[in-house]
Amino acid sequence: MIDLYYWTTPNGHKITMFLEEAGLAYAIHPVNIGKGEQFDPAFLRISPNNRIPAIVDRAPADGGEPIGMFESGAILLYLADKVERFIPKEPRRRLDCVQWLFWQMANLGPMAGQNHHFGLYAPEKLPYAIDRYVRETGRLYAVLNKKLHDREFICGEYTIADMACYPWVLPERQQQSIDDFPHLKRWKEAIRARPATACAYAKAKEINPSTTSTRSAEEREILFGQSKETVR
Numbered sequence: 001m002i003d004l005y006y007w008t009t010p011n012g013h014k015i016t017m018f019l020e021e022a023g024l025a026y027a028i029h030p031v032n033i034g035k036g037e038q039f040d041p042a043f044l045r046i047s048p049n050n051r052i053p054a055i056v057d058r059a060p061a062d063g064g065e066p067i068g069m070f071e072s073g074a075i076l077l078y079l080a081d082k083v084e085r086f087i088p089k090e091p092r093r094r095l096d097c098v099q100w101l102f103w104q105m106a107n108l109g110p111m112a113g114q115n116h117h118f119g120l121y122a123p124e125k126l127p128y129a130i131d132r133y134v135r136e137t138g139r140l141y142a143v144l145n146k147k148l149h150d151r152e153f154i155c156g157e158y159t160i161a162d163m164a165c166y167p168w169v170l171p172e173r174q175q176q177s178i179d180d181f182p183h184l185k186r187w188k189e190a191i192r193a194r195p196a197t198a199c200a201y202a203k204a205k206e207i208n209p210s211t212t213s214t215r216s217a218e219e220r221e222i223l224f225g226q227s228k229e230t231v232r
Ligand SMILES: N[C@@H](CCC(=O)N[C@@H](CS)C(=O)NCC(=O)O)C(=O)O
Pocket: 009, 010, 011, 012, 033, 038, 050, 051, 052, 053, 070, 071, 072, 073, 105, 109, 222, 223
């Protein structure tokens, strides 16, 4: 049984997509980040960076104490190794998967996150910041589109690299036209059509039916007012 500490955001979806694909038993513990639940001391013991997702594996392979993990890329790697699926076994192909997983973590996630911040959430609409992150998101879409030109999924077969990237390709929110990226468009549609993806996103809707991308003043303070003083 995996305990999943989760909210209905792109980084959260990565892990429900994996767990649904793998058919692992899991229990969702919602952490409503708009209400500040990521600062709960019990959650911080698992995820000291006050971010979702996090997991606790109560039945680790070594039979020892439960293992707690934070950072979605590390969680995906851990889970893929646990079930020996969704990561290639052949060493060079495994490396390719790991490098694209890191590419998502270090590039697509953070840049698209800034795109959302300045495009949707920032109280002032700063053209320099919006333009910078819209262009960078477009560049990253083009990089992924190029990788996908001769393969169905990022590493050929469906892997954790795809699960990490998929929730972050949101053209409507990111001021991108998906038709400019035909291989990415085909890839996105193929992953959306997977039953496990549908289950993961249906779970998200059950937990948080809200579809708004606006944040209340209180939520903004909790999410965007963080500083060294808010680290507990
Ligand atoms: N690099 C982290 C990023 C996690 C992250 O930014 N999570 C967001 C939701 S998508 C969060 O928990 N935000 C809460 C906050 O900002 O306090 C990962 O991939 O797990």
